Amino acid sequence: MSSKTTGNVMAGTHFLMGNIACAEGAIAAGCNFAAGYPITPATEIINHLAKKLPLHGGIFLQTEDEISAISSIVGASWSGCKVLTATSGPGISLMQENIGFAVATETPLVIIDVQRLGPSTGVPSIGLAGDIVQVARGSHGDYQIIALCPDGPQEMFDLTVRAFNLSEKYRVPVFLMAEGFIGHMRERVVIPDASELSLVARTIQRGAGGPMQRQDFLDAAVAPMPVFGNGLKSHVTSSCHDEHGMRNLSDPEIMHKFITKPIEKIMRHRDDIIQVEKNYKDCDIVLVAYGSVSRSAKAAAELARADGLKVGIFRFITCWPFPGEEIREMAESVKHMIVLENNCGQLFPYIKAEAAHACRVDFIGPQTLGQIHDPEYVLSRLKEMVR
Amino acid sequence: MSEIMHPLRMKYTREHVKKTTNCPGCGNGIIVQAILRAIDELGMDMDEFAFVSGIGCSAWIPSPLFNADTLHTTHGRPIAFATGVKLGKPELNVVVASGDGDLAAIGGNHLIHAARRNIGITVILVNNGIYAMTGGQTAPTTPRGVNTTTNPYGTLESVFDISSLVLAAGAPFVARWTTYHPRQITSSLKKAFTSRGFSFIEIISQCPVQYGKVTKSGSALDLLKHYKKDSIKIDKARTMDPESLKGKIVVGEFVNEQKPELSAEWTELKARVMEGRS
Amino acid sequence: MSRVEVTIAGLGGQGSITAGVMLGEAAVTYDNKYAALTQAYSSEQRGGFAATWVIVSTEPVLFPRVTHPDILVAQARDSITRFANVLKPTGLHIIDCDMIPETPEGFANVIKVPATSISRNQLQAPVTANVIMLGALCAASGVVGRKALEQVIVKSVPKGKDAVNLQAFDIGFKIASEQIK
Numbered sequence: 001m002s003s004k005t006t007g008n009v010m011a012g013t014h015f016l017m018g019n020i021a022c023a024e025g026a027i028a029a030g031c032n033f034a035a036g037y038p039i040t041p042a043t044e045i046i047n048h049l050a051k052k053l054p055l056h057g058g059i060f061l062q063t064e065d066e067i068s069a070i071s072s073i074v075g076a077s078w079s080g081c082k083v084l085t086a087t088s089g090p091g092i093s094l095m096q097e098n099i100g101f102a103v104a105t106e107t108p109l110v111i112i113d114v115q116r117l118g119p120s121t122g123v124p125s126i127g128l129a130g131d132i133v134q135v136a137r138g139s140h141g142d143y144q145i146i147a148l149c150p151d152g153p154q155e156m157f158d159l160t161v162r163a164f165n166l167s168e169k170y171r172v173p174v175f176l177m178a179e180g181f182i183g184h185m186r187e188r189v190v191i192p193d194a195s196e197l198s199l200v201a202r203t204i205q206r207g208a209g210g211p212m213q214r215q216d217f218l219d220a221a222v223a224p225m226p227v228f229g230n231g232l233k234s235h236v237t238s239s240c241h242d243e244h245g246m247r248n249l250s251d252p253e254i255m256h257k258f259i260t261k262p263i264e265k266i267m268r269h270r271d272d273i274i275q276v277e278k279n280y281k282d283c284d285i286v287l288v289a290y291g292s293v294s295r296s297a298k299a300a301a302e303l304a305r306a307d308g309l310k311v312g313i314f315r316f317i318t319c320w321p322f323p324g325e326e327i328r329e330m331a332e333s334v335k336h337m338i339v340l341e342n343n344c345g346q347l348f349p350y351i352k353a354e355a356a357h358a359c360r361v362d363f364i365g366p367q368t369l370g371q372i373h374d375p376e377y378v379l380s381r382l383k384e385m386v387r
Numbered sequence: 388m389s390e391i392m393h394p395l396r397m398k399y400t401r402e403h404v405k406k407t408t409n410c411p412g413c414g415n416g417i418i419v420q421a422i423l424r425a426i427d428e429l430g431m432d433m434d435e436f437a438f439v440s441g442i443g444c445s446a447w448i449p450s451p452l453f454n455a456d457t458l459h460t461t462h463g464r465p466i467a468f469a470t471g472v473k474l475g476k477p478e479l480n481v482v483v484a485s486g487d488g489d490l491a492a493i494g495g496n497h498l499i500h501a502a503r504r505n506i507g508i509t510v511i512l513v514n515n516g517i518y519a520m521t522g523g524q525t526a527p528t529t530p531r532g533v534n535t536t537t538n539p540y541g542t543l544e545s546v547f548d549i550s551s552l553v554l555a556a557g558a559p560f561v562a563r564w565t566t567y568h569p570r571q572i573t574s575s576l577k578k579a580f581t582s583r584g585f586s587f588i589e590i591i592s593q594c595p596v597q598y599g600k601v602t603k604s605g606s607a608l609d610l611l612k613h614y615k616k617d618s619i620k621i622d623k624a625r626t627m628d629p630e631s632l633k634g635k636i637v638v639g640e641f642v643n644e645q646k647p648e649l650s651a652e653w654t655e656l657k658a659r660v661m662e663g664r665s
Numbered sequence: 666m667s668r669v670e671v672t673i674a675g676l677g678g679q680g681s682i683t684a685g686v687m688l689g690e691a692a693v694t695y696d697n698k699y700a701a702l703t704q705a706y707s708s709e710q711r712g713g714f715a716a717t718w719v720i721v722s723t724e725p726v727l728f729p730r731v732t733h734p735d736i737l738v739a740q741a742r743d744s745i746t747r748f749a750n751v752l753k754p755t756g757l758h759i760i761d762c763d764m765i766p767e768t769p770e771g772f773a774n775v776i777k778v779p780a781t782s783i784s785r786n787q788l789q790a791p792v793t794a795n796v797i798m799l800g801a802l803c804a805a806s807g808v809v810g811r812k813a814l815e816q817v818i819v820k821s822v823p824k825g826k827d828a829v830n831l832q833a834f835d836i837g838f839k840i841a842s843e844q845i846k
Binding site for chain 2: 035056058063065068071072073076078080083097098101212228232233234236238239
């Protein structure tokens with residue numbers, strides 16, 4: 001499944017804006033079709049892809065709206081392309097219906113969400129992790145999604161590559177949940193040589209026979225994708241369908257599988273998909289965070305340890321599927337979890353649900369929404385809590 | 388007893404699809420046959436095609452019936468999906484078949500932008516003047532003054548002249564026919580399937596069950612008779628004044644010209660910039 | 666010092682953010698250090714405030730926001746109003762004294778650089794004022810090496826403008842060197 005890249009990789013040490021690192025990650029991962037609509041704070045990604053994709057034989061299409069962007073990348077994915085769109089919360093809201101289409105049709109694609117302060121038009125240039133729950137639950141119906149949370153420009157590169165790999169491997173849409181702060185900050189980014197990058201390309205259905213002779217859908221072990229133009233006469237519908245892709249709105253057994261199999265596909269591979277960073281051995285208190293504010297958490301933990309407090313950290317790199325087992329395991333070994341989020345508490349209820357039976361769980365939001373937590377502030381709140 | 392089967396059915400449709408979802412008298416059957424006949428007369432293979440449709444009765448024309456790659460998408464968006472399919476694999480003949488509600492109401496923005504971009508897909512817009520699948524609601528093509536499910540006291544809005552809209556948006560091939568003109572539809576489709584640019588064919592089609600009922604325009608046969616009586620060829624219509632064109636259906640090929648096509652332009656652009664890079 | 670926090674602020678069009686990007690890039694790509702840069706600007710194309718915050722460190726930067734800068738480079742009076750109150754009392758203050766004639770009170774280390782007038786009159790290149798300030802920053806703080814910054818300047822400025830920018834950098838460097846003697 002793995003293959004080595006050709007000359008698409010800007011290897012070396014750079015001082016890059018997160019959004020540019022993301023676009024370079026997409027190119028390194030082999031993205032050859034991207035579509036999008038300008039929106040702050042994600043625009044630098046599409047600007048960079050527009051300039052660089054054609055140099056590597058790819059296309060960037062500026063669409064008439066975000067609905068068209070998600071629709072056209074689904075179409076191009078069925079033509080066999082590695083595809084991406086980049087937007088912010090308002091664009092995600094518009095895309096939600098067809099994100100569900102991609103889920104239901106098992107279409108690999110990558111969506112970059114450089115989140116901004118909301119609700120609604122909010123503040124375009126200020127970041128907030130306000131879309132964390134909407135990307136998991138925002139399209140109608142019941143489904144599971146993969147979403148990754150970068151903590152800086154280096155991970156804007158690394159996790160964009162990973163998002164492509166996961167989407168291709170499991171035939172699913174994958175989100176990169178950046179925040180405006182991360183997208184716009186510049187930092188040291190080390191891009192490895194092409195030979196050191198491990199890339200995954202989807203398994204493509206081969207051979208002949210109509211859809212009734214094949215089982216291209218609803219396979220929890222991931223069915224090869226019957227991409228268009230190969231004489232497979234594939235039928236693709238987001239309506240309830242059987243393993244042949246054929247619509248079926250009458251068989252309860254098929255309806256059940258239509259929902260559960262794509263969920264099972266992700267959950268069965270959760271150990272491969274879920275990544276967390278943890279450092280809480282011998283600690284009483286753990287600061288739990290993701291994205292930009294995980295850096296506040298780390299800095300605050302250092303300050304606390306210098307003060308003699310046993311404070312550790314836990315960071316979600318994957319936030320969906322939710323790392324519930326990892327949280328439960330931690331809850332058994334610590335006394336107190338303090339959740340930091342760059343919002344008013346979106347993952348907090350999920351964390352609490354897994355941990356509250358075994359330890360105390362508290363929440364600290366930014367002192368001013370839009371500004372990531374000051375470590376000194378976190379430390380003072382922490383001390384109040386444990387007093 | 389052996390089954391008697393239409394030769395086009397055997398050659399071009401999925402064997403296991405045994406039944407139609409269309410109501411008795413629906414115009415979709417005529418359109419299915421016109422499309423398959425065009426492919427047959429051109430000697431093309433179904434594997435050269437990808438059919439994309441949206442939501443609504445007409446979206447069932449290719450899906451799941453046609454034995455080709457078929458992509459059945461969400462309401463209003465088939466043109467946007469098809470744009471991606473075409474740019475991802477320009478060698479495919481990408482055909483959208485969907486209704487007036489799907490393509491001109493909820494999806495109207497994608498329609499005009501696809502025409503403007505001149506993406507090389509064929510769009511077959513089946514205009515039955517009503518939301519049929521959901522039960523007789525007003526469409527942007529429903530005549531003013533008729534009582535529909537959502538305008539029970541009469542519609543107050545004007546209709547879209549969709550072909551003129553697409554023409555104004557820059558499409559290089561635009562034709563309009565009715566289901567009374569199956570041979571003409573086939574002839575225009577043959578041009579569309581072999582042309583490079585965005586080709587648009589509007590087909591006025593009868594919906595006796597919903598449109599016929601709400602507009603009190605009668606049976607399928609009555610509607611076909613109306614198409615026969617009131618269709619005016621574009622050449623003749625151009626010589627007539629707007630007053631005498633009232634209530635008439637202007638049919639024919641409105642434009643057929645060459646313009647640079649988007650997927651081909653992209654292929655050239657990529658070759659150009661990649662050469663400049665090396 | 667392993668972590669140095671720098672604020673470079675001015676008005677839109679003065680090149681404050683560009684100067685910050687050059688500083689960060691020099692630290693990372695030529696001095697093999699770590700740097701994190703964030704920025705903010707008002708929506709006006711010209712004349713609104715513009716600021717960039719750069720953290721330069723010998724170790725990976727954990728918390729990427731500047732809260733109490735060690736160095737404030739101020740290119741406009743507005744920058745003093747907005748940012749001087751968070752500068753550490755022992756911090757280094759580098760001001761464009763053409764734009765800010767009065768010496769800010771309460772700071773021990775103030776370097777005054779007439780960057781605007783030099784760029785206009787002596788160099789005939791107003792856009793080099795930020796590079797003059799960068800030269801002064803380099804001499805007064807050593808946060809990033811001279812060679813690293815010069816390499817980044819040559820790489821960043823438009824073709825044919827490297828000589829005047831290097832000259833601008835040198836002028837700023839010398840002015841600051843004189844004042845810290």
